[in-house]
Amino acid sequence: MIYLDSAATSFQKPAAVAYAMSRALRTMSSPGRGGYESAMAAADTLLDCRLALADLFCVKDPERVVFTSSATHGLNIAIRSLVRPGDRVVISGYEHNAVWRPLHGIGARVDVAASPLFDPDAALGAFRRKLPGAAAAVCTQVSNVFGFILPVDRIAAACREQGVPLIVDASQGAGGLGLDFDRLGCAFAAMPGHKGLLGPQGTGVLLCGTALPAPYMYGGTGSVSDQAEMPDFLPDRLEPGTHNVPGIAGLLEGVRWVSRKTPAALLAHERELLAALSELLAGDGRVRLFAAREPSCQAGVLSVQFRGMDCEDAAAHLAARDVAVRSGLHCAPLAHRTAGTQREGTVRFSFSPFNTLREVRDAAAAVKEMLA
Amino acid sequence: MHYLLTYRSLTYAQRAARILERAGVTGTLSRVPKDAAKRGCAYCVTVAPRHRDRALAVLRGAGLSPERVLLRHDDGTWEAVSP
Numbered sequence: 024m025i026y027l028d029s030a031a032t033s034f035q036k037p038a039a040v041a042y043a044m045s046r047a048l049r050t051m052s053s054p055g056r057g058g059y060e061s062a063m064a065a066a067d068t069l070l071d072c073r074l075a076l077a078d079l080f081c082v083k084d085p086e087r088v089v090f091t092s093s094a095t096h097g098l099n100i101a102i103r104s105l106v107r108p109g110d111r112v113v114i115s116g117y118e119h120n121a122v123w124r125p126l127h128g129i130g131a132r133v134d135v136a137a138s139p140l141f142d143p144d145a146a147l148g149a150f151r152r153k154l155p156g157a158a159a160a161v162c163t164q165v166s167n168v169f170g171f172i173l174p175v176d177r178i179a180a181a182c183r184e185q186g187v188p189l190i191v192d193a194s195q196g197a198g199g200l201g202l203d204f205d206r207l208g209c210a211f212a213a214m215p216g217h218k219g220l221l222g223p224q225g226t227g228v229l230l231c232g233t234a235l236p237a238p239y240m241y242g243g244t245g246s247v248s249d250q251a252e253m254p255d256f257l258p259d260r261l262e263p264g265t266h267n268v269p270g271i272a273g274l275l276e277g278v279r280w281v282s283r284k285t286p287a288a289l290l291a292h293e294r295e296l297l298a299a300l301s302e303l304l305a306g307d308g309r310v311r312l313f314a315a316r317e318p319s320c321q322a323g324v325l326s327v328q329f330r331g332m333d334c335e336d337a338a339a340h341l342a343a344r345d346v347a348v349r350s351g352l353h354c355a356p357l358a359h360r361t362a363g364t365q366r367e368g369t370v371r372f373s374f375s376p377f378n379t380l381r382e383v384r385d386a387a388a389a390v391k392e393m394l395a
Numbered sequence: 396m397h398y399l400l401t402y403r404s405l406t407y408a409q410r411a412a413r414i415l416e417r418a419g420v421t422g423t424l425s426r427v428p429k430d431a432a433k434r435g436c437a438y439c440v441t442v443a444p445r446h447r448d449r450a451l452a453v454l455r456g457a458g459l460s461p462e463r464v465l466l467r468h469d470d471g472t473w474e475a476v477s478p
Contacts, residue, residue, distance in 0.1 A: 055405045055436070063424065067409070069406075070409045073406070085406070085410065246403050246404055247403050247434045247436070248434070249435035250434055256403060256404055258404075258406060259404055259406075
């Protein structure tokens, strides 16, 4: 199989990920539930993972690195902590349903700062116009549909100027793009463990700013146990219940691998693959590519439409040729609305550090065979 | 007799133990005895009396001062002492 759906989940992982998970299952119990060896081994793994993530994302205090089950879980915590019914919340035109639906569920007034695809200056301008008086803002670092890199640094600065707390959805950026969390001064950044960080499914991370977030779930934390209220300190306040220790052990190895290789090198590799696929498919009148003129605006995600062919049919044809891609709206109808692709959807090719140029050439050949 | 440097959070206690280890101060991470824990489960780093002052100075420098300092006697009784 040629796996080109890493924007959904990275499928190939460093070998150390599976090994660490298996070892955790054999040797670790639950942190904070006892002083015996297996509990302490689990606690050490969690702290090692917090420290590795704090280092990668420039968070001074590892306590502000909170483990979640997914980016969606983290975004729900962040949004519930900041937004009340009726609040006006500014979001980019490229947000995922993991942002749109929680805001809708709360009853917030969602104010979309829509801007053209691959135009970072326009994205910043749209935020600047809408930020005054907003209760909060949410911005994805990278569009999961188009790979468009939004200017999160500049949007964060605009939010700071206006005193508007910012939530960054780093789901597609983490592991490829840098994120200097403390310098950005945002309220939260949420990310999955199972995409660019190369950890297993069921892991996620929420980076928290210096303000104490509201609790989201309630339960045992192995700390201040005789009080009814959740602890007033992180990470315990946001981590009730039993941790996914095998998952976090795997995530730790994924983060270590990414840190060793460096996100910049991994992004460069994915951009090389994206450029190669774009070049191989360009020039065919039946193919519409969503590729940025300026490569620095796009991460390793390429959306495509095939004229006269439904995107689901195209993905099914490719799957039959052992090429795994994602089709449809990619859980991001807002992004399609913004780009004008909501009716047809797109076929999305997304890359990982383990993909090769040969795989890209074979995938392009499969597309040409499909169109023939 | 030894000192217990207590924390409400396991994560803080772990960090304290690692910082002391890096500073060459021997300390053991464990749970706070039930009758000494003010509000249920808590964690501590145990240090020998001769290491107490240096341990507290190192932790203060790292922004990880303990919540309380307890002196635990050999018979299991304890008393809170000023850090």
